[in-house]
Amino acid sequence: xxxxxxxxxxxxxxxxxxxxxxxxxxxxxxxxxxIAEPENxxxxxxxxxxxxxxxxxxxxxxxxxxxxxFLLLGHNDIFIARINNIIENEIPEKQIGxxxxxxxxxxxxx
Numbered sequence: 178x179x180x181x182x183x184x185x186x187x188x189x190x191x192x193x194x195x196x197x198x199x200x201x202x203x204x205x206x207x208x209x210x211x212i213a214e215p216e217n218x219x220x221x222x223x224x225x226x227x228x229x230x231x232x233x234x235x236x237x238x239x240x241x242x243x244x245x246x247f248l249l250l251g252h253n254d255i256f257i258a259r260i261n262n263i264i265e266n267e268i269p270e271k272q273i274g275x276x277x278x279x280x281x282x283x284x285x286x287x
Contacts, residue, residue, distance in 0.1 A: 180257060180278040184244060187262075188226050188234040192269040195231035200265075200272070203228060209258040209275060211236065213248035224248055226258070226275060233273060244277065255280055 188196070210227040214235075217223035222245040224236040236244065247255065262274030 178281040180280050182276065183256065183279045184236075184240060184277040185261065186237050186240050186275055187271050188273040188275060189237040189270060190234040191272060194234050195228075196233045196269065196273065199228055199231045199233075203260055203263060203273065205260050205263060207260045209233070209260065211244065211248055211253060211256060211258050211277070213245055215249060234270075236275075 207228065212225045212227060214223040214225050215221075220235075220238050220241070222238065222241045224241045224245050226233045226235060235241070244256070247253075256277050257280055258275055258277045260273060261276040264272050264274075
């Protein structure tokens with residue numbers, strides 16, 4: 178059984194966080210971490226995108242509802258998020274594309 182596509186998006190708010198600091202370290206296929214941010218006062222379903230310790234931005238608000246509750250409840254381990262696109266000469270909110278897959282049951286660690 179193989180991992181299944183769940184979601185893809187361009188990282189929102191890339192301009193406002195650590196993206197510029199690590200842009201040239203990012204590579205297609207790089208694993209990212211997704212974390213729910215329940216204290217966010219602008220979006221009740223906010224979910225952040227991290228590369229190591231660097232906050233790159235958010236899952237866009239029109240795409241985060243389906244994954245937010247899983248992340249909030251600590252089920253990050255069922256997802257694998259990777260960079261799927263990097264466009265250097267694009268506006269910041271379109272520079273980093275992300276694909277999220279649901280891991281096949283055999284690859285989920287407990």
